[in-house]
Amino acid sequence: MKIVRTVEEVRAIRPSLGRLGFVPTMGALHDGHMSLVSLAADRCDAVAASIFVNPTQFAPHEDLALYPRPIEADLARLEAANVALAFLPSPQEIYPAGFDTRIEVGTIADRLEGAVRPGHFSGVATVVAKLFNIVTPDVAFFGQKDVQQTRVMRQLVRDLDIPVEIVIGPTVREPDGLALSSRNIYLSEAERGEASALARGLKAAEEAFAGGVRDATALRRLAEAPIRQTMGIIDYISVADPDTLEEVDLIGPNGAVLSLAVRFGPTRLLDNVILG
Amino acid sequence: MKIVRTVEEVRAIRPSLGRLGFVPTMGALHDGHMSLVSLAADRCDAVAASIFVNPTQFAPHEDLALYPRPIEADLARLEAANVALAFLPSPQEIYPAGFDTRIEVGTIADRLEGAVRPGHFSGVATVVAKLFNIVTPDVAFFGQKDVQQTRVMRQLVRDLDIPVEIVIGPTVREPDGLALSSRNIYLSEAERGEASALARGLKAAEEAFAGGVRDATALRRLAEAPIRQTMGIIDYISVADPDTLEEVDLIGPNGAVLSLAVRFGPTRLLDNVILG
Numbered sequence: 001m002k003i004v005r006t007v008e009e010v011r012a013i014r015p016s017l018g019r020l021g022f023v024p025t026m027g028a029l030h031d032g033h034m035s036l037v038s039l040a041a042d043r044c045d046a047v048a049a050s051i052f053v054n055p056t057q058f059a060p061h062e063d064l065a066l067y068p069r070p071i072e073a074d075l076a077r078l079e080a081a082n083v084a085l086a087f088l089p090s091p092q093e094i095y096p097a098g099f100d101t102r103i104e105v106g107t108i109a110d111r112l113e114g115a116v117r118p119g120h121f122s123g124v125a126t127v128v129a130k131l132f133n134i135v136t137p138d139v140a141f142f143g144q145k146d147v148q149q150t151r152v153m154r155q156l157v158r159d160l161d162i163p164v165e166i167v168i169g170p171t172v173r174e175p176d177g178l179a180l181s182s183r184n185i186y187l188s189e190a191e192r193g194e195a196s197a198l199a200r201g202l203k204a205a206e207e208a209f210a211g212g213v214r215d216a217t218a219l220r221r222l223a224e225a226p227i228r229q230t231m232g233i234i235d236y237i238s239v240a241d242p243d244t245l246e247e248v249d250l251i252g253p254n255g256a257v258l259s260l261a262v263r264f265g266p267t268r269l270l271d272n273v274i275l276g
Numbered sequence: 277m278k279i280v281r282t283v284e285e286v287r288a289i290r291p292s293l294g295r296l297g298f299v300p301t302m303g304a305l306h307d308g309h310m311s312l313v314s315l316a317a318d319r320c321d322a323v324a325a326s327i328f329v330n331p332t333q334f335a336p337h338e339d340l341a342l343y344p345r346p347i348e349a350d351l352a353r354l355e356a357a358n359v360a361l362a363f364l365p366s367p368q369e370i371y372p373a374g375f376d377t378r379i380e381v382g383t384i385a386d387r388l389e390g391a392v393r394p395g396h397f398s399g400v401a402t403v404v405a406k407l408f409n410i411v412t413p414d415v416a417f418f419g420q421k422d423v424q425q426t427r428v429m430r431q432l433v434r435d436l437d438i439p440v441e442i443v444i445g446p447t448v449r450e451p452d453g454l455a456l457s458s459r460n461i462y463l464s465e466a467e468r469g470e471a472s473a474l475a476r477g478l479k480a481a482e483e484a485f486a487g488g489v490r491d492a493t494a495l496r497r498l499a500e501a502p503i504r505q506t507m508g509i510i511d512y513i514s515v516a517d518p519d520t521l522e523e524v525d526l527i528g529p530n531g532a533v534l535s536l537a538v539r540f541g542p543t544r545l546l547d548n549v550i551l552g
Binding site for chain 2: 007011098099100101102103104105106107108125126129130133134136155156158159160161162163
């Protein structure tokens with residue numbers, strides 16, 4: 001595995017990599033990330049991964065400084081998974097002096113996470129566009145767990161005609177259902193015990209949907225019930241159009257995304273299921 | 277010459293074109309455009325040109341509907357210049373239903389033309405990023421006449437790591453000095469007679485700079501004098517840092533860009549010289 005830190009080095013290596021799959025990450029790699037690396041290896045000649053804790057997608061009060069950075073362990077996991085290229089740029093490499101451009105992906109970025117975290121998806125879209133231009137992959141892989149991010153990525157690539165195929169890998173879960181996230185390590189033992197309520201709520205709603213329930217309010221209530229029995233504070237529970245993420249009242253033939261964000265102390269957990 | 281109207285057709289042809297030079301235009305081609313095509317032919321294996329009157333860079337009160345579209349003559353000129361690929365997308369091909377992304381290139385886009393035409397450079401940057409992603413040229417060519425646009429392009433490409441080299445071709449002028457522009461045809465005969473005052477003013481300032489004058493106010497006055505003797509209304513005369521386009525009082529070792537915009541009736545004319 002080549003470990004490189006500059007744009008120039010990536011560009012020098014790129015031509016030797018053939019059809020390239022790319023997994024952009026912020027590090028603190030877990031089995032969710034590694035499932036995307038596996039998907040990429042299955043579909044491409046070679047896999048590149050980036051580890052970059054992108055400052056522009058954090059608000060000033062958020063956890064940029066605290067965000068876990070276990071670089072040695074991350075590199076060992078990537079190496080063991082036969083990743084060909086690990087790109088670990090510095091913030092200065094990505095945002096040199098004079099950097100002054102941003103990409104705004106429109107209304108899909110304003111809802112849900114975008115409403116709670118203004119500017120977040122502009123930071124994500126801009127850094128991913130840069131990484132795509134640096135790595136020039138054929139296919140890029142994102143996790144279903146961050147469902148709005150997957151929609152923002154599709155909008156970005158479609159709107160700017162970026163010649164990269166986007167593939168979404170399924171959410172990987174702990175045995176009790178908790179979706180894997182680099183932020184799960186922030187949870188106290190008590191919070192960790194309660195956090196499986198998110199998956200239980202989603203599962204209840206999913207089963208009701210499978211049984212024929214199409215009313216969004218009813219499904220939201222089913223998802224909400226187990227979370228109400230914890231200390232978690234619900235930021236939102238959304239039943240939304242799968243393309244636009246606009247809230248729906250009644251789920252039609254296109255199905256819906258049921259997504260939620262719940263805070264346990266300072267830790268925000270996200271999860272979702274696709275209905276239909 | 278292949279004439280194509282869809283993204284898919286461009287992508288199908290692109291691999292056969294080798295090292296590709298690209299001249300994005302809004303059509304109404306003149307010798308300025310064709311000098312860029314020549315530059316591209318000198319430096320690359322093949323040349324692609326686009327003709328697209330981009331609606332998002334026009335404000336509602338501007339001349340989008342009136343903008344000249346002599347498509348047959350344009351195609352004949354491109355063909356005669358050995359252009360390999362002419363891309364003439366429809367507005368729907370570039371902005372399909374649901375399109376919702378824009379690129380903002382920061383403070384360099386807010387000054388001068390950006391201050392007079394809010395949103396203009398966001399429209400330009402977004403469409404050029406799209407065209408670059410569609411055509412994937414190695415080198416792209418822009419005219420010095422639109423000097424702020426050239427700076428916005430450099431900022432865009434640098435900030436988003438777009439793997440395209442930007443080359444700026446010199447301004448091509450009429451015998452009396454008027455910079456070629458597709459909008460010159462809007463000028464009445466009387467206005468056309470007076471319009472050479474822009475180039476005369478710039479030349480006077482350029483000669484003073486060559487003679488040692490470094491004071492921006494003095495140079496601005498020299499540029500202004502001949503224009504004051506016409507019916508033209510000056511939008512701005514700027515002496516600015518060549519990288520940031522920030523106004524300067526005294527020209528330092530980096531030189532400056534002296535640029536101006538003058539209205540003759542509804543027609544805005546731009547011109548500039550690089551000092552140093």
